[in-house]
Amino acid sequence: RTKRITAPDIMSRKGQTPLVCLTAYTTPTARIMDPHCDILLVGDSLGMVIHGLPNTIGVTMEMMILHGQAVMRGSETAFVVIDMPFGSYEASPEQAFANAVRLLKETGAQAVKLESGPTVAETIRYLTERGIAVMGHVGLRPQAVNVEGGFKAKGRTQAERDKVIKEAQDSEAAGAFAIVVEGVAADLADEVTRLVSIPTIGIGASNTCDGQVLVTDDMLGLFDWTPKFVRHYADLRTQISTAVETYAKDVRDRSFPAPQETYFAK
Ligand code: KIV
Numbered sequence: 001r002t003k004r005i006t007a008p009d010i011m012s013r014k015g016q017t018p019l020v021c022l023t024a025y026t027t028p029t030a031r032i033m034d035p036h037c038d039i040l041l042v043g044d045s046l047g048m049v050i051h052g053l054p055n056t057i058g059v060t061m062e063m064m065i066l067h068g069q070a071v072m073r074g075s076e077t078a079f080v081v082i083d084m085p086f087g088s089y090e091a092s093p094e095q096a097f098a099n100a101v102r103l104l105k106e107t108g109a110q111a112v113k114l115e116s117g118p119t120v121a122e123t124i125r126y127l128t129e130r131g132i133a134v135m136g137h138v139g140l141r142p143q144a145v146n147v148e149g150g151f152k153a154k155g156r157t158q159a160e161r162d163k164v165i166k167e168a169q170d171s172e173a174a175g176a177f178a179i180v181v182e183g184v185a186a187d188l189a190d191e192v193t194r195l196v197s198i199p200t201i202g203i204g205a206s207n208t209c210d211g212q213v214l215v216t217d218d219m220l221g222l223f224d225w226t227p228k229f230v231r232h233y234a235d236l237r238t239q240i241s242t243a244v245e246t247y248a249k250d251v252r253d254r255s256f257p258a259p260q261e262t263y264f265a266k
């Protein structure tokens with residue numbers, strides 16, 4: 001059995017060849033992606049791209065655990081990170097610890113990720129001191145959608161820039177092994193990457209980050225929106241639509257099932 005990538009392996013990739021990360025939610029897709037990815041992220045984006053929620057606020061611990069279990073069954077070597085859903089970690093470090101333990105024990109994943117906020121460093125420190133590998137997440141924070149009034153890129157004002165830099169540095173000082181940098185101007189992502197000694201994983205950030213992540217359903221052309229930072233590597237929506245249209249026609253004209261797809265009495 002091949003050995004899984006570890007948090008120290010990921011930390012050692014700072015300034016080296018970029019880390020490859022994608023989101024994963026199911027066993028078959030994890031199985032396909034695992035050989036190509038350093039990190040598989042069970043992102044709370046699953047609420048939107050799998051479950052049809054308008055944002056990630058409604059995502060529950062139970063959803064994260066079920067998808068985390070599915071991804072672990074399909075992955076062998078990638079480092080698997082699970083998002084802590086909204087409401088599962090903000091109240092106190094103790095709450096964060098209890099829920100992080102559940103996520104890791106019930107799935108077997110290697111790490112949790114939580115979005116930055118004023119108290120995030122205290123929480124990251126509390127978790128890492130107790131044996132939990134933590135990935136930070138600065139810049140655009142999807143779980144703050146109700147305060148922000150939408151998904152807004154960060155770093156256009158000096159105050160915002162200072163905040164992103166401080167949260168990144170605080171996350172590192174508190175023991176995070178890596179940080180996602182989401183939806184920020186490229187020069188700010190460059191600056192964060194220079195100022196911290198842990199890997200930065202960019203999404204809508206900059207190609208100087210130490211790695212990149214995309215929501216898999218976005219890059220496959222499966223999910224119905226295209227932010228500027230998404231590159232489409234496939235157009236699965238069209239492929240699925242064409243497949244289903246053809247199936248419907250074949251059923252209606254009785255060309256499916258054909259004899260080779262049918263059982264016959266001996
Ligand atoms: O939930 C998610 O998929 C994420 C990535 C986009 C970083 O947090």
Ligand code: NA
Pocket residue numbers: 043044045083142
């Ligand atoms: Na997320």
